[in-house]
Amino acid sequence: QSALTQPPSVSGSPGQSVTISCTGSTSDIGNYYRVSWYQQSPGTAPKIIMYEVSSRPSGVPGRFSGSKSGNTASLTISGLQAEDEADYYCSSYTDSSTYVFGTGTKVTVL
């Protein structure tokens, strides 16, 4: 199972919006709404910020939103804040009953 494809980095100024794409195949993203997103700061475990494409766990700010079209999922951060600077990973359930992660995207707040 190949990793899902994400851009290595995205950046934006405080208050701006950034979108991270996550491209897979018909064996994962294209076949399920079981796409999740994780935020990881250096030296810490990943933290869930989005599940089932567009559902936010309790405590995750509303400026995070998710969507999916075909084999590509997206995470948008609206009103970027300094604390959003981190690595972000998408993940999808697959036809093999396993999970595949994205290559990861570093979000930089300018």
Add this chain to the structure above:
Amino acid sequence: EVQLVQSGGGLVQPGGSLRLSCAASGFSVSNTFMTWVRQAPGKGLESVSVLYTGGGGITYYADSVKGRFSSSRDNSKNTLYLHMTSLRPEDTAVYYCARVTRQYYFDFWGQGLVVSVSS
């Protein structure tokens, strides 16, 4: 409160073996899907193993570890294990255990353990 506390990482020579433990509290591992995820230095996340309940408790492994790694649970200790054999330098990574929800995402993670395979 849900917690996952990991133990057992360290330095091992190529070809060696190591067992990681993941002690759970606040829920029962016997009826919960669980997973092991690893992250090589400076790299992304990789799902290593997924343990399902029911139907005999099927476990799936990534191709990169199939035949070398095995996952198990001790329900009496409420603990998950990852048994790693024939270790290779490319297995060097931080290893995390995590709980898998019925909505197919990982909600609670262990603190992570460093496994270093080197001579």
